[in-house]
Amino acid sequence: MRILGAILAGGRSRRFGSDKALAVVDDAMLIDRVHAALMPQVEARVICGRSWRDWPSLVDRPEPGLGPLGGLNAALHHALDQGMDGVLSVAVDIDPLPADLRVRLAGDRPRTLLRQHALGYWPAALAPALDRHMASGARSIRSWIEACGAELHDDAGLGLRNINRPSDLDGDR
Template sequence: MDSILGAILAGGKSRRFGSDKALATIDGIKLIDHVVAALTPQVDALIVCGRSWRDLRSLPDRPDPGLGPLAGLNAALHYALVHGHDGVLSAPVDIFPLPLDLRARLAGGSPRTLLRQHAIGYWPTALAPLLDRYLASGERSIRGWITSSGAEAEDDSALDLHNINSVSDLKPHWTSVKTP
């Protein structure tokens, strides 16, 4: 069985949200902790990219902060390559709720993402040099990266996934919500 590194992409500035959305709570649990709880049983090791969080290993975005989620993924791919993992299962901090079967849905030999929530994906570590070149060219688009990497998309239309970009994205869906 392949060794998979879980990577929480959490380096954003939450400009549209107005405060640190990773710390917003749903049912008394911070968004970042929802991601930790969902990914932990699905991966062999877990890291957080772009910020520090509790006792998790933290990686700075690569090559620099402020380059979007691909910089976090790039850091994770290089870490996974050096530490003997076969691939990275990535999830951003602002998707709720995360499916508990992402590894089964996505992991395998080739890169795969969810169709609508494409920052959730599986990335073989062999893609690390390609992502370095992609970012060095000035590209930042996840969709462009998906095309460049040859990733296939898994239909996620039946999943009840919500992208949390603003406080109003929280309120219609959950009754116990708190922003930092």
């Protein structure tokens, strides 16, 4: 199974007050930590919603500024165009990223974590369905989870934290 890793990194970081992808945890920026954890789990990777270094990047689909679902849509279409089986999506603000995320989520149907919906596996064949879903005006990953019938995988005990405010950097891990 060939999987594209998609780092969803196009958020505005309003609650954080600055670009949280560049926030430092254990001497590394969040974006670099997510990248390092994702790379061994996928055959290729893209960053969605921004440009960063020389990494391949995608603009949200169908237009810029649509948040995580727009980034996921762009990644699904890219995976389909590249002949990949699916997309393993990760949010730039989830730390630490599980080293076995692919094993937990990848399969023949969509699957996401119960509490961290941006961490999910999405078969590339869903790209046209996500286009239709977004054309209806839907913009939330939760609405997409329901629409595509994604399974929810329990993430209790994984120690994941969502970095939304600077104080979240100091929380227990």
